[in-house]
Amino acid sequence: MPMDPDHAILFEPVGIGPHTLRNRFYQVPHCSGFGTEKPWTQAAHRGVKAEGGWAAVCTEYAPLAPDSDEAPLIAARFWDRDDMRALRLMTDRVHEHGSLAGLELHHSGNHAPNRVTRWPALAPSQTASDLEPDIVAKEMELRDIRRVQDDWVDAAVRGRDCGFDIVYVYGGHSYLPMQFLSPSTTSEPTPTAALWRTAPGSGWRRSSA
Numbered sequence: 001m002p003m004d005p006d007h008a009i010l011f012e013p014v015g016i017g018p019h020t021l022r023n024r025f026y027q028v029p030h031c032s033g034f035g036t037e038k039p040w041t042q043a044a045h046r047g048v049k050a051e052g053g054w055a056a057v058c059t060e061y062a063p064l065a066p067d068s069d070e071a072p073l074i075a076a077r078f079w080d081r082d083d084m085r086a087l088r089l090m091t092d093r094v095h096e097h098g099s100l101a102g103l104e105l106h107h108s109g110n111h112a113p114n115r116v117t118r119w120p121a122l123a124p125s126q127t128a129s130d131l132e133p134d135i136v137a138k139e140m141e142l143r144d145i146r147r148v149q150d151d152w153v154d155a156a157v158r159g160r161d162c163g164f165d166i167v168y169v170y171g172g173h174s175y176l177p178m179q180f181l182s183p184s185t186t187s188e189p190t191p192t193a194a195l196w197r198t199a200p201g202s203g204w205r206r207s208s209a
């Protein structure tokens with residue numbers, strides 16, 4: 001059956017930074033349940049997509065440092081060289097089929113369960129997660145902010161060294177980058193906190209009191 005000429009553009013290459021996508025079919029980041037826990041299955045899953053024709057194939061969200069520990073959920077954890085070894089299987093399989101590999105670097109901020117590391121969750125202010133019950137983040141000090149900035153840079157460099165062609169900053173869904181941009185998690189009071197004000201020396205009380 002001849003191709004509808006309107007669809008021809010889908011099969012044309014397109015540049016992305018210094019790379020070229022061989023067509024316009026792009027597998028956006030999505031969870032697989034494999035993460036870094038099942039590296040061979042992850043590699044086979046993403047590899048078969050590349051084999052099937054997707055010009056770019058991405059991981060799921062990839063927590064970049066131990067204060068963004070998603071356990072017990074499964075993510076493409078990307079903390080260290082062991083994780084690089086695990087995800088290298090994926091980038092090799094994707095490249096074998098001429099596709100680009102994408103890594104979605106991620107930091108949960110005040111949503112991080114941290115059930116394995118037991119580290120405190122971090123956020124621009126001491127806020128409770130509106131996604132995960134029972135998590136209240138430590139307010140980041142300047143040195144925490146600097147360290148997490150360095151963690152992002154280190155992870156991006158490791159991503160490149162692991163063979164990824166595309167490295168994301170996961171900026172949506174109220175995760176850490178968004179928490180720095182949102183009045184509800186920066187120095188402005190949250191909608192709930194707006195109902196409550198600290199009167200000097202008298203603790204918390206309703207603002208209308």
Ligand SMILES: Cc1cc2nc3c(=O)[nH]c(=O)nc-3n(C[C@H](O)[C@H](O)[C@H](O)COP(=O)(O)O)c2cc1C
Pocket residue numbers: 028029030031032059060061104
């Ligand atoms: C099971 C599942 C897991 C997903 N995991 C992620 C994820 O880890 N990161 C992300 O940015 N989006 C994730 N998404 C959203 C998808 O990437 C995608 O945006 C969504 O399925 C809508 O598809 P569309 O953008 O092609 O319309 C997930 C979606 C589903 C259904």
